[in-house]
Amino acid sequence: MNIQSILIIGGGLAGFTVAQNLRSRGYAGRLDIIDPAGIPYDRPPLSKGYLLGDKDAAGIELAPAAWFTEYRVGLVRATVRALELEPLGVELEDGQRLHADRLVLATGGSARPLPIRGGDLGSVLVLRNKEDADRLRTKIVPGTRLVIVGAGLIGAEVASSALALGAEVTLVDPVDPPLVPAVGPELARRLHAMHGDAGITVIHGTPVGIARTQGGHRLEMADGQVVDCDEVLVGIGIIPNTELAQAAGLETDNGVLVDTNQRTSHPGVFAVGDMARTRNADGTLLRRGEHWEHAMNTGATAAAALLEQELPVHGASWFWSDRHGTHVEGVGDMNAEGTTILRMNDGEPxxxxxxxxxxxxxxxxxxxxxxxxxxxxxxxxxxxxxxxxSLADPGVPLKKLAR
Incomplete structure (x- = not known):
């Protein structure tokens, strides 16, 4: 192995983790992260602390500027126009070309638009990056009528934060309750009920259209109901950013296909984070991971694979979320075939x-x-x-059972 230069395209958590792990594993060659945002920053606070104003831009940086200087990680503030596979490199939007021995794609995903009439209006809000959060924050003042379409993790978090900022929030989702695959029906029901208890209007139904009005927006539902509001935010998941990979001829299928080393169909190109999808040796495709820890895990795996070192072993997948002063966590697969054991407290799961x-x-x-x-x-x-x-008994600490 003689890798003297690595380019990471994308400065989110996954891309940053690749760089961090490469240096901690002893890689001493040239290392650059290309991203139009500059210093990599953390995304989860965008719907919570950053949106609420409890954290500023510096407060969500994954590392201060001094770290990148100390560890010789270059930050190229630019947008990549195209990947080049022979020789390996990228073409930037200004026409400049950068080459390296290895490329790592960490381009993440874009907010999925509502596939309905008016769903592509430029005034419809989304939340994927700091600029989106800044725009959303300027729209929310006390009394703002905000409709959020999608009551999953992001929608629920924004609903809670917007309510705290004084907005009149309506939360719309066709599923009642959301998050059953993540936490099971019992906890999902309790979590979803928190919105109504907090004063949020909850509508279970399917939107069919969004239109601009003189005073803001109008959301039309399949059952004929009409909801007038000032702003509409859509949080129904993401579309993986695979355009660069597809244009370069890399294999994709709802994500850039990678093996268990995070290597794409080109041996010199790796992919990590939301936009990477693992294809097992037998050809089966796994679901893409779209949570914070998955970004870290794939970044760590790619770094080890790039240096031909032993791959790290990761535990069962884990996620967390916050709403209305309540913290929820999940691990493993609550949607797997089996039975559910509930632990209750005061009649609540x-x-x-x-x-x-x-x-x-x-x-x-x-x-x-x-x-x-x-x-x-x-x-x-x-x-x-x-x-x-023992699992059902709230008097038995689970730590005792894990020994």
Whole structure:
């Protein structure tokens, strides 16, 4: 191996993690991150602390400017127009060409537009980057009538933050309740009910059109209901940014296809984060991961693979979210085939565990139960068999069961 230069295209968490891990693993060659945003920053605070004003732009940076100087990681503030595979490199928007021994794609995803009449209006808001959050923040003042389409993690977080900023929030989703695959139906129902309890208007239905009005916007529902508002924000997931890869001839299928080393169909090009989709050796395709820890894990794997070092072993997938002063976490697969064991407190479910027929834990979710999820992850990763009666007993600390 004689890698003297690596270009990372995309400065989100996944791309930054590649750079961070390359240096910590001993790579001493040239290393640059190309991104129009400059210093990489964290995305989760955009719907919470940054939107609320509790954190400023410097407060969400993944590392200060001094870190990039100390570890000799160049920041190229530019947009990539095209990938070049022979020789390996990129063409920037201004026509400049940069070449390297290896390329890492970390271009993330773009907000999925509503596939309805008016869904592509320029006035419809989304939340994917700092500029989106800045725009949204300027639109929200006390009394702003905000409709959010999509009550998943992002929609729920923005609804909670917007309410705290004084907006009159309406949350629209055809699914009742959302998040069942992530946390199970019992916790999903409790979490979704928090919106109404907090004063948010919740509509279960399907939008069919958005139109501009003199005073703002009008959302039309399939059942004929009309919702007038000032602003509309759409949070229904992302579309992976695969345009560069496709144009260069790399294999894609709802993401850039990679092997378990994060290597694409070109041996010198790797892909990480939201836009990468793993193809197993037998040809089966896994679902793309779109959560924070997945970005870190794929970045760490790619760094090890680039240096031909032993790949890191990652535990069961984990995510978290916040709404209305409540913290929710999940680990593993709550949608896997099996049965659910609930842990109750004062008649309300506080944790749910998905158990296979052979007794193995497959997934877990909890409300304000970080220690529970940490223990559940160990139980899942170690294959520890826990008796259902113990899982259901709120008096039994899960940490005790994870030993």
């Amino acid at each position: 506080v944790a749910a565990f998905r158990i296979a027929a052979d007794g193995r834990m497959l997934g877990a979710a909890a409300i304000d139960g970080g220690l529970t999820i940490r223990a559940a992850r160990r139980i899942i990763d170690k294959g520890i068999i826990v008796q259902p009666v």
